[in-house]
Amino acid sequence: MGGHHHGEGKAPEGTVLAVCGKGGVGKTTVSALLARLFSVRKNGRVLLVDADPAVGLGMALSIFPERTVNDIREEIISVVKERATDSLDLAASVDYKLMQAVHQDGGMGFLSVGRPEDEGCYCQLNTLLREAIETLSAHFELTLIDAEAGVEQINRRVMRSVSHLLLVCDTTPKSLNVAETIRKVAEEAVNYRKLGLLVNRARGEGEARALAARSDLPLLGWIPEDETVREFDSSARSFLELPPCQALHAVEEAVLEGGFLDI
Numbered sequence: 001m002g003g004h005h006h007g008e009g010k011a012p013e014g015t016v017l018a019v020c021g022k023g024g025v026g027k028t029t030v031s032a033l034l035a036r037l038f039s040v041r042k043n044g045r046v047l048l049v050d051a052d053p054a055v056g057l058g059m060a061l062s063i064f065p066e067r068t069v070n071d072i073r074e075e076i077i078s079v080v081k082e083r084a085t086d087s088l089d090l091a092a093s094v095d096y097k098l099m100q101a102v103h104q105d106g107g108m109g110f111l112s113v114g115r116p117e118d119e120g121c122y123c124q125l126n127t128l129l130r131e132a133i134e135t136l137s138a139h140f141e142l143t144l145i146d147a148e149a150g151v152e153q154i155n156r157r158v159m160r161s162v163s164h165l166l167l168v169c170d171t172t173p174k175s176l177n178v179a180e181t182i183r184k185v186a187e188e189a190v191n192y193r194k195l196g197l198l199v200n201r202a203r204g205e206g207e208a209r210a211l212a213a214r215s216d217l218p219l220l221g222w223i224p225e226d227e228t229v230r231e232f233d234s235s236a237r238s239f240l241e242l243p244p245c246q247a248l249h250a251v252e253e254a255v256l257e258g259g260f261l262d263i
């Protein structure tokens with residue numbers, strides 16, 4: 001089913017895959033399934049980023065880092081308040097702090113965005129998250145981002161350096177509309193090379209194809225409702241321990257075997 005190419009002619013850089021879509025469609029589930037596949041295929045060279053302040057991926061993988069991007073944001077603010085630091089020193093120490101916040105687990109790096117107490121801090125946090133993604137992804141072969149629901153992080157250019165945009169929807173036209181909106185905003189705000197659609201909770205290929213045909217988003221594949229996923233979710237078991245199941249297989253086929261992601 002292939003993917004749409006965009007911005008070709010640029011030097012190939014590290015692969016940065018972001019999983020985006022409407023709230024509740026299965027972004028975290030897809031991210032966790034991919035993390036499970038990568039943990040087997042690419043030991044040690046994968047960075048996972050939980051970019052959702054509501055904490056999705058960390059929970060799904062039972063990874064709870066001590067320090068988040070928001071913690072670093074707070075540290076920077078207190079340093080700046082205390083004394084006038086040289087701005088170059090500050091920039092270097094930010095990169096160092098970001099590296100230190102990468103939690104190593106299951107042979108992969110993990111970074112969590114965290115959550116500010118004050119609504120007004122999201123803009124700063126998103127700026128630092130963008131910096132984190134751009135700095136840290138250079139040290140990993142593959143970066144996987146479980147994005148916040150909707151179009152905000154795309155619009156704010158947090159995902160600017162994303163090379164592969166994986167749009168997830170369920171079988172509702174509403175969620176397909178959100179995927180289309182994300183694509184539209186990403187045309188300006190993201191430097192992506194590939195983009196594709198995954199239809200979650202479909203009852204068959206026919207349903208997925210019929211939905212995708214309402215848009216011109218390239219369909220990568222579909223994921224069925226999966227009992228094993230449901231069980232792992234309700235018992236809070238780590239998806240890194242997920243046994244082979246339909247959903248895992250579906251994601252592997254759509255994203256890896258279909259050639260969307262070359263790893």
Ligand SMILES: Nc1ncnc2c1ncn2[C@@H]1O[C@H](COP(=O)(O)OP(=O)(O)OP(=O)(O)O)[C@@H](O)[C@H]1O
Nearest residue numbers: 023024025026027028029149224225226229230233
């Ligand atoms: N294919 C599936 N089979 C069974 N359960 C699923 C499937 N996809 C998602 N779910 C369940 O649906 C719920 C929502 O999925 P998930 O948390 O992945 O969505 P999300 O897009 O990350 O949501 P949010 O926007 O809140 O971050 C979860 O409880 C998840 O376990």
Ligand SMILES: [Mg+2]
Nearest residue numbers: 027028052056
């Ligand atoms: Mg989520």
